[in-house]
Amino acid sequence: MQYAILRKERFNDFIARLSEIQKLVAPVSKGYNNFAFEEVTTGDEIALKYIPTILPAKKFFLPRRETLLEFNDAKGANAEASVEYEPVTLFGLHTCDLSGIQCLNMVFSERPKDYNYITRKNKIILIGLECNEYCDEYASCHLVNASFPSGGYDLFFTDLGDYYVVHVNTPAGDEIIDKTESFEKAEVYQMNELKNLRDHKRKIFINEVPIDRSRIPELFDLSFSARVWKELEERCLACGNCTNVCPTCYCFDIIDEIGLNMKQGVRYRVWDSCQLEPFAKVAGGINFRKERSARQRHRYYRKFSYPVERFSRFFCTGCGRCTRTCMAGISLKETLNELIKESEDRVWRRWL
Amino acid sequence: MEKVVIINSSYRLKKAKILSTKKLTEKEKFFEIALSDGERIDHEPGQFVMISLLGIGEVPISVCSSPLIRDSFDICVRAVGKVTNSLHKLKRGSEIGIRGPYGKGFPIRMLEGNDLLIIAGGLGLAPLRSLITYVLDSRRDFGRVHILFGCKEPKELLFRDELEQWSERTDLHYACTVDRADADWAGNVGVITTLIPGVDIEPARTFAAIVGPPVMYNFVIKELLNKGIPENQIYLSFERHMKCGNGKCGRCQIQNLYCCQDGPVFNYEKIKNMSEAF
Incomplete structure (x- = not known):
C-alpha cells in the first residue's frame, strides 16, 4: 500500500494507538506562538498547525549532551564507549525538519562514521506532516528545495480537509499502518485531491529570495569579501542562538567530567557554536575566526557553500528558526537579499 | 533509555604506555610511547594522534618519530593547557x-627522488622530526636535503643531540638561527627567513616542507617563491584545536576543509587563497 487514508474522526484513536507502540513525540503549544517537540499520548495535545518548534528534531538525533566514554578509574585508559538511546516516534515533522535530518544523516554516516548518531537514528520513526501554506514570513523553504516532501520519512501526512492522505514510504511505516488499524485504502478521487493541493502549493510557494536556486553557490563564491559580513558584525551579539536552533548545525565540544572521588567519570560531547569567540582558537592564543564578521560568514557558508561541494545540497532548510530567535534581528532572508544586491552592484560597476 | 556498547566507536581509546620521558626545554617534554597490545600506530610523517588523559581531556599532538620505528612512537609536547600540563607530570610506565593517527601527512612517495628543503620554526620541528628521521633512515631515496631551523632563543632549541648530529653529517645541509642570542650563542641570529637566500637549491626539483607558527608562513613562503620553488611543491602543516579528529566537530574547519581529515598537511597551491587558513 503506497497511500492510505486516515479519517479525521479517527485521528485521536490513531495517536493513542501509536503512543502505545513506543514513546511518541509531536509538536505541542508552549504559548505565545512557541512550539516544542514533546512526548504526547493523545491527539488533543498535538498542535497540528504550528510554526517551526523552538528546537528542531535534531535534539533526538544529536542530544545537546551525550556520553561518549565512561570510566571507573581515571588512571590509565580503561574506558567503555557506549550509546544511550530511546526508540521514539516523531510525529508531525514539516518538510524543513525532515530535510534537516537528511543533512545530519549525511554528515554522521560519512566516514569515519559516528556510531552514536547512527545507533540512535536507526531507532527513530519519522512521520511527516505537509505544510499546505507558509508558516510565517521567516520561512524560506522553497528557496532551498524543502517546501515539498522528498523522502526522509516513514509516513507522510497531508491534511485534505476531512481526512489525511498518508504516503507510506518504508516497511516501518507499513507496520504502523497495520498495527494502528486506523487506515483505509486511498481512492482515486482522494489522490486527485492531493494532486490539486500540490498544484496549488506550487503557485503559493515561490522563491522567497530573488535568486535561482542553482545560482546560490556562485553568489557565495563571489561574496567572501562582501560588505554584508561587516554589517552583520555590528549587530551580532555572538550568543550562539542561531546555531543552537539550526536543524543542520552539529558542531560540538568534547569535555571530560570526573567525580569527587577522582576515579569515575565520563567523556561527553555537547553542542558548541562557531559563533562563540573561543571556537577557532588554538593553544598559542591565535584565533582563526576572531571577528564576529568572520564567524557569521562562516555560518552562512556552512549553509549555502561548503556543504554543496561536499554533499551536493544546501544545509539550510529554510525553517527560519535562526531569524526568529536572533536577539539582534539578523535575518537570513535579508542577508541573502543584501548579498544579491551587493553582487549586482559589483556586476554593474564592472560595466560602467 | 537503553544502552549499548559501541565496539567500533571512533572515540574508543587504545591503551598505551609511556616508555620514557625527557625534558627538552623549560616547556617542552619528549615522550616515547608504545601501544599496550603490541599494535603499531602505523603513521605517516605529519599525522597526529589524540592523546587522552581520562577525566582531564584529549589533545591533538603530532607524532615526531619516524614511521620506520615500529614498536613505539614519540611525541613532543609543550605544556600550555590542562591536558598538556597533566601529561608533563606523568612518569615512565604511566x-x-x-x-588515531589522523589526517594526511607529508606525501613521502611524491617527495622521493627529489631534493628537500625542510623548514621548522620552534615547536614545528616536532612534526618535521618525523619526516627528517624518515628521510635520513632512507637517505638513498632522496636527493639533496636541507634543514633550516629557527626558534626565538637558544634555550628553546629542541632535540639538541640530534641537531648536533645533523650539523655534522655530510649528506645533508643543516642551518639554525635564533631570533635573540644569549651570551653562549655562537651561531646565526635573525628570523628564519634570513637563512633562505643562502640555501643552494635547484627550485624545479625541490620540495619544501614547512611547519611553524602561523606568522612564519607568509614570510617563509614569500622567500621560497622568490627562490623559484613552484607553489605546488610547497607543503605546510596547520595547527588547529581538533576535538574529534573525524571531520565532524567543526573546530578545525578552514572554509570547506577539515584540518583533521583533509590536513593537517596541505599543498600550498591548494590553500593559498583561503582566508582563515593562515
Missing part, C-alpha cells in the same frame, strides 16, 4: 589513551 598508561595513557591514544586515538
Whole structure:
C-alpha cells in the first residue's frame, strides 16, 4: 500500500494507538506562538498547525549532551564507549525538519562514521506532516528545495480537509499502518485531491529570495569579501542562538567530567557554536575566526557553500528558526537579499 | 533509555604506555610511547594522534618519530593547557589513551627522488622530526636535503643531540638561527627567513616542507617563491584545536576543509587563497 487514508474522526484513536507502540513525540503549544517537540499520548495535545518548534528534531538525533566514554578509574585508559538511546516516534515533522535530518544523516554516516548518531537514528520513526501554506514570513523553504516532501520519512501526512492522505514510504511505516488499524485504502478521487493541493502549493510557494536556486553557490563564491559580513558584525551579539536552533548545525565540544572521588567519570560531547569567540582558537592564543564578521560568514557558508561541494545540497532548510530567535534581528532572508544586491552592484560597476 | 556498547566507536581509546620521558626545554617534554597490545600506530610523517588523559581531556599532538620505528612512537609536547600540563607530570610506565593517527601527512612517495628543503620554526620541528628521521633512515631515496631551523632563543632549541648530529653529517645541509642570542650563542641570529637566500637549491626539483607558527608562513613562503620553488611543491602543516579528529566537530574547519581529515598537511597551491587558513 503506497497511500492510505486516515479519517479525521479517527485521528485521536490513531495517536493513542501509536503512543502505545513506543514513546511518541509531536509538536505541542508552549504559548505565545512557541512550539516544542514533546512526548504526547493523545491527539488533543498535538498542535497540528504550528510554526517551526523552538528546537528542531535534531535534539533526538544529536542530544545537546551525550556520553561518549565512561570510566571507573581515571588512571590509565580503561574506558567503555557506549550509546544511550530511546526508540521514539516523531510525529508531525514539516518538510524543513525532515530535510534537516537528511543533512545530519549525511554528515554522521560519512566516514569515519559516528556510531552514536547512527545507533540512535536507526531507532527513530519519522512521520511527516505537509505544510499546505507558509508558516510565517521567516520561512524560506522553497528557496532551498524543502517546501515539498522528498523522502526522509516513514509516513507522510497531508491534511485534505476531512481526512489525511498518508504516503507510506518504508516497511516501518507499513507496520504502523497495520498495527494502528486506523487506515483505509486511498481512492482515486482522494489522490486527485492531493494532486490539486500540490498544484496549488506550487503557485503559493515561490522563491522567497530573488535568486535561482542553482545560482546560490556562485553568489557565495563571489561574496567572501562582501560588505554584508561587516554589517552583520555590528549587530551580532555572538550568543550562539542561531546555531543552537539550526536543524543542520552539529558542531560540538568534547569535555571530560570526573567525580569527587577522582576515579569515575565520563567523556561527553555537547553542542558548541562557531559563533562563540573561543571556537577557532588554538593553544598559542591565535584565533582563526576572531571577528564576529568572520564567524557569521562562516555560518552562512556552512549553509549555502561548503556543504554543496561536499554533499551536493544546501544545509539550510529554510525553517527560519535562526531569524526568529536572533536577539539582534539578523535575518537570513535579508542577508541573502543584501548579498544579491551587493553582487549586482559589483556586476554593474564592472560595466560602467 | 537503553544502552549499548559501541565496539567500533571512533572515540574508543587504545591503551598505551609511556616508555620514557625527557625534558627538552623549560616547556617542552619528549615522550616515547608504545601501544599496550603490541599494535603499531602505523603513521605517516605529519599525522597526529589524540592523546587522552581520562577525566582531564584529549589533545591533538603530532607524532615526531619516524614511521620506520615500529614498536613505539614519540611525541613532543609543550605544556600550555590542562591536558598538556597533566601529561608533563606523568612518569615512565604511566598508561595513557591514544586515538588515531589522523589526517594526511607529508606525501613521502611524491617527495622521493627529489631534493628537500625542510623548514621548522620552534615547536614545528616536532612534526618535521618525523619526516627528517624518515628521510635520513632512507637517505638513498632522496636527493639533496636541507634543514633550516629557527626558534626565538637558544634555550628553546629542541632535540639538541640530534641537531648536533645533523650539523655534522655530510649528506645533508643543516642551518639554525635564533631570533635573540644569549651570551653562549655562537651561531646565526635573525628570523628564519634570513637563512633562505643562502640555501643552494635547484627550485624545479625541490620540495619544501614547512611547519611553524602561523606568522612564519607568509614570510617563509614569500622567500621560497622568490627562490623559484613552484607553489605546488610547497607543503605546510596547520595547527588547529581538533576535538574529534573525524571531520565532524567543526573546530578545525578552514572554509570547506577539515584540518583533521583533509590536513593537517596541505599543498600550498591548494590553500593559498583561503582566508582563515593562515
